[in-house]
Amino acid sequence: MFKPSFVRRASDPRAEAIVKDALREMPAPTRRLFLRRGLTLGGLTLLTGCAITDDESVQSVLTAVSRFNDRVQAAIFDPSLLAPTYPDSMITRPFPFNAFYGEDEVRQVDGAAFRLDVGGLVRHRAPWTLAQLNALPQVTQVTRHICVEGWSAIGKWGGVPFAEFLRRVGADTTARYVDFRCADGYHTSIDMPTALHAQTQLTLSYDGAVLPAKYGFPLKLRMPTKLGYKNPKHIVAIRVTNTYPGGYWEDQGYNWFGGS
Amino acid sequence: MPVPASTVVHPAWLRVSHWINALAVLVLATSGWRIYNAAPFFDFRIPNEITLGGWLAGAVQWHFAAMWVLAINGGFYLLMNFCTGRAWRKFWPLTPRALLRDVAAALRGRLVHADPTHYNAVQRAAYLFVWADLALLVLSGLVLWKSVQFPLLRELLGGYESARRVHFFAMAALAGFVLVHLVMVALVPRTLVAMLRGR
Numbered sequence: 261m262f263k264p265s266f267v268r269r270a271s272d273p274r275a276e277a278i279v280k281d282a283l284r285e286m287p288a289p290t291r292r293l294f295l296r297r298g299l300t301l302g303g304l305t306l307l308t309g310c311a312i313t314d315d316e317s318v319q320s321v322l323t324a325v326s327r328f329n330d331r332v333q334a335a336i337f338d339p340s341l342l343a344p345t346y347p348d349s350m351i352t353r354p355f356p357f358n359a360f361y362g363e364d365e366v367r368q369v370d371g372a373a374f375r376l377d378v379g380g381l382v383r384h385r386a387p388w389t390l391a392q393l394n395a396l397p398q399v400t401q402v403t404r405h406i407c408v409e410g411w412s413a414i415g416k417w418g419g420v421p422f423a424e425f426l427r428r429v430g431a432d433t434t435a436r437y438v439d440f441r442c443a444d445g446y447h448t449s450i451d452m453p454t455a456l457h458a459q460t461q462l463t464l465s466y467d468g469a470v471l472p473a474k475y476g477f478p479l480k481l482r483m484p485t486k487l488g489y490k491n492p493k494h495i496v497a498i499r500v501t502n503t504y505p506g507g508y509w510e511d512q513g514y515n516w517f518g519g520s
Numbered sequence: 521m522p523v524p525a526s527t528v529v530h531p532a533w534l535r536v537s538h539w540i541n542a543l544a545v546l547v548l549a550t551s552g553w554r555i556y557n558a559a560p561f562f563d564f565r566i567p568n569e570i571t572l573g574g575w576l577a578g579a580v581q582w583h584f585a586a587m588w589v590l591a592i593n594g595g596f597y598l599l600m601n602f603c604t605g606r607a608w609r610k611f612w613p614l615t616p617r618a619l620l621r622d623v624a625a626a627l628r629g630r631l632v633h634a635d636p637t638h639y640n641a642v643q644r645a646a647y648l649f650v651w652a653d654l655a656l657l658v659l660s661g662l663v664l665w666k667s668v669q670f671p672l673l674r675e676l677l678g679g680y681e682s683a684r685r686v687h688f689f690a691m692a693a694l695a696g697f698v699l700v701h702l703v704m705v706a707l708v709p710r711t712l713v714a715m716l717r718g719r
Binding site for chain 1: 555556558559561574576577578580581582584585588664665666667668669671674679680681684
């Protein structure tokens with residue numbers, strides 16, 4: 261236990277000097293002083309957005325903290341902890357559309373010509389057809405999709421547990437990242453522990469029907485343990501790698517781990 | 521009773537902690553407003569001019585950086601308060617009777633601030649309320665940040681969507697406190713001097 265006198269003495273000499281210096285610069289303690297301080301504080305709040313955030317040194321600190329937050333989230337992530345599941349009656353209808361473009365620009369992928377490329381640290385690099393993916397054992401989940409914007413919606417997704425898919429392609433599950441490239445030019449990547457999570461799903465259907473174009477036909481990755489922008493749609497290539505792959509939004513400043 | 525000029529009202533650790541907290545709250549509130557604007561759940565937006573971050577990603581970066589400042593500084597503040605015994609000296613006792621008496625006195629404009637080293641019951645209640653409100657902000661914030669990883673906390677707050685509202689209302693309560701706090705400081709400017717130079 262600290263004694264108050266000890267604390268005061270320990271912090272005294274240098275603090276004392278700083279305070280004295282500061283006081284020399286200070287006018288008499290009047291309401292004017294308060295008003296001026298108040299205005300400075302107000303001015304600080306007005307120096308918003310672009311002004312502060314665009315400063316290079318500020319931005320590099322914020323980016324460094326974001327990388328630090330990636331590591332904290334990886335440490336907090338419990339691979340055995342499941343996201344809550346819900347009854348069908350709680351599904352959000354209609355489930356909101358969200359992408360980096362409008363709903364009228366949704367990519368129409370030809371299912372017959374579709375091939376999923378698999379690459380990187382895997383043993384079997386043969387591309388997959390939609391029929392082959394549909395032939396794999398399927399599971400469904402009714403989970404909450406949480407957007408980085410704050411809103412959330414409950415949906416029902418069906419598909420192949422991603423861990424099962426990684427096993428079938430002989431992925432090196434000691435690798436650090438799984439990278440996703442999409443038909444609409446989108447791109448994101450995730451950590452291996454999340455890739456192996458029981459609820460991480462290579463999704464082929466929505467609410468009992470073939471995955472509609474607006475939700476990512478023919479193939480999306482569904483992870484209730486990550487924010488919406490980490491769940492890629494229209495996936496055409498999957499790569500296992502140890503090199504940090506980044507992502508479409510992540511490269512612009514959104515947090516990479518993006519976990520919930 | 522007048523207090524000798526040499527009496528320490530606020531020790532240095534408390535002043536440093538207070539101003540770091542003020543800065544953290546300012547950053548968290550203004551960046552949080554920007555995040556709220558990305559998907560408002562009420563029929564209003566916060567004017568972008570008083571928000572921080574420039575866009576959603578920037579606001580999220582500020583918010584999730586300042587949260588560490590608030591948490592570490594808040595932990596230091598609480599630890600020092602309890603280790604030095606300041607928590608008991610300043611906030612104990614706080615009885616409903618004393619609170620009612622001082623609220624009545626304050627409303628009649630007769631609450632005295634003669635001794636700045638002594639908190640009246642209204643101050644005690646207000647500052648303890650802020651302790652609780654900040655704790656609620658941190659806990660609801662944890663649920664919003666990592667709703668899957670903190671299941672007990674999430675369920676206690678009624679789920680993710682409910683935690684969003686809790687976080688918002690706790691912010692509003694804190695903003696309300698800050699407003700009253702600043703008005704009080706304007707009425708008794710000596711308190712600002714004490715928070716700056718300690719005496």
